[in-house]
Amino acid sequence: MVFAIEEERLNRRKHAVDDFPHKSINACLNYCDISLSDVDKIVLPYVPSLESKIWLPELKRRLFSSKSTPERLRWIERYLEHRAQAHILPTSKVKSELRQIGDSLPPIDNQPHHRCHAASAFHPSGFDEALVFTVDGKGEHDSTVVWHGDEQGLERLRTYTFPNSLGHFYGAVTEYLGYRAFNGEGKIMGLAPYGELNEKIETSLRSAIETGVDYDVTSITEHGIEDGVAQLERLLGRPRNTSRGEFTDWQKDLARVTQHLLEEIVTGIIKQYVNETGIRTVTLSGGVALNCKMNKEIRELDAVNDVFVQPVSHDAGLALGAGFLESSPETVYQITDVYYGQAHNTEVIKSILETNKIDYTRPTQLTQRVAEEIANGQLVGWFQGRTELGPRALGNRSILADPRTKASRDRVNRFVKHREEWRPFAPSILADAAESYFENPAPSPFMIDTFQVRPERASEIEAVLHPADGTTRPQTVSKQQNPKYYQLISDFADITGVPVLLNTSFNDHGEPIVNTPTEALKDFFGMGLDVLVLDEYLVTKS
Structure with a gap:
């Protein structure tokens, strides 16, 4: 893999839902200095005809439902349109969009x-x-699918079919608690430790679902997210949350119980198949694999020796898998970083600064100067090298702050990220210091796992602790992975004795992470940042 970027970074629409990836395709072609006619094959990560297993039962249900005739007719029209697209013209829309990029189209596979x-x-x-x-x-x-992977490829061991969906179950609770499904699940995960394992809530949910290896959540998920919210209202005896204020203790308890049930189901399945196969290494992907609290529970299972969670686990990572399927597993390099996006030339950045009449300096000891600014309480926008692939900023498109005080955390939440003050931040830590700060440490280069912070170290990194349970979601940084960022953290450690920085993504609330110097400048002047570093150049608001 030589280049990868998500469409949202280029068209600036968060998640870029339903947008054809014109800009990201062009970015890939431009990076490789090729045209569409030079591409040997395009692989799409879905097979439309397979969806018939969902649509046919739903068609029968709709035909005999109590819904009004016009509503049933509209749904049947949608069904027939889908079947035509799936069987007659499965790639026609893709081909039509691709012809806006180039006339000569390569073969398309699914x-x-x-x-x-x-x-x-x-x-x-x-x-x-x-x-x-x-x-x-x-x-x-x-x-949900359990697979066996080896040098021969992938073999299915167990398949859980839709609508028996853990993602939709968690999404229904997310929507019930006032956030958007498929967008706010991370907030529910972050809210969960503030709650208790409320017995009444747990009993209500368990009356409707089954956990364990043969889990079944279809009573919540069978007819979609909105219907799932209605089912939760009936089960729990309370209406959905429509307030943007503080969560009640009961709502926090619901988040906690939901997280607990998810972990119980997933760890139960993994233990079962580790025992059946004797294989003690586990890899994960799919949107639910972004749940870093769940990943901690998997990593800490006695039956599991090692875990790899794909850092682009959501659907943006499907393109990676589609490409990898063209090769045998042993020929694919181990992924050690996610710096696969666009970079911006130092001289281009200088030209942008001068064209916009923005004062700047070019310190000879840049990382030392920036470390001093952070140690003095300044909030820094840090823009370097190639943009990261995936949902996490890992030291190239980051906002950085002092990790040592709660005041630092609160200032970033209130004046920079403009988000709920209860939400925790994550740290970047020198990889060789992880053992002294975390219990049961393991490499965590992608900020997709959580660890318990050692009690004697907690007071040193209050800004990046989850206030309710003393955990944190770190990025462990090695010199090989990101030399400049490693040096910055090292310089901060020399000043403060703490080899850690608060690291959050460089974007305002509701925006994609910045991709270009111009976007970084816009956010710098529009947010409560004090210092901006663009490659070798330093800009301050003073």
Whole structure:
């Protein structure tokens, strides 16, 4: 893999839902200095015809439902349109969009959604053999699949079909608590530790779902997210949350119970298949694999020796898996970083600053100067090298702050990120210091796992602790992974004795992470940042 970027970074629409990736395709072609006619094959990470296993039962249900005739007719029209697209013209829309990029189109192939997730997790994991666990809302007719991966490829061991979907179950609770499904699940995960394992809530949910290896959540998920919210209202005896104020203790308890049930189901499945196969290495992908609290529970299972969570586990990572399926697993390099996006030339950045008459300096000891600014309480926008692939800023498009005080955390939340003050931040830490700060440490280069902070170290990094449970979601930084960022953290450690920085993504609330110097400048002047570093150049608001 030589280049990868998400469409949202280029068209500036968060998640870029339903947008054809014109800009990202052009960016890939431009980076490689090729045209569309030079491409040997395009692989799409879905097979439309497989969705018939969902649509046919739903068609029968709709035909005999109590809904009004016009509503049933509208749904049947949608069904017939989908079937035509799936069987008669499965790639026609893609071809039409691609012709806006180039006239000569390469062959187009399709691979199943969950198989692409599985390849994205196993092929670059560095493991010779692993249990591969893919879990999301829905991919064609699959929602959770257990795989066996080895040098021969991928073999399905167990499939849980839609609508028995853990992603939709968690999404329904997310929507019930006032956030958007498929967008706010991370907030519910962050809210969960503030709650208790409320017995009444747990009893109500368990009356409707089954946990364990044969889990079944279809009573909540069978008819979509909105219907799932209605089912939760009936089960729990309370209306959905429509307030933007503080959460009640009961709502926090619901988040906690939901997280607990998810962890119980997933760890139960993994333990079962570790015991059946004797394979003690696990890889994960799919949107639910972004749940870093769940990933901690998996990593800490006695039955599991090692875990790799694909850092682009959501659907943006499907493109990786679709490409990897064209190669045998042993030929795919282990993924060690996610710096695959666009970079911006130093002289181009200088020209942008001068054209906009923005004062700047070019310190000879840049990382030392920036470390001093952070140690003095300044909030820094840090823009370097190639943009990261995936949902996390990992030291190239980051906002950085002093990790030592709660005041630092509160200032970033209130004046920079403009988000709920209860939400925790994550740290970047020198990889060789992780053992002295975390219990049961392991490499965590992608900020997709959580660890318990050692009690004796907690007071040193209050800004990056979860206030309710003393955990944190770190990025462990090695010199090989990101030399400049490693040096910055080292310089901060020399000044403060703490080899850690608060690291959050360089974007305002509701925006994609910045991609270009111009976007970084816009956010710098529009947010409560004090210092901006663009490659070698330093800008201050003073």
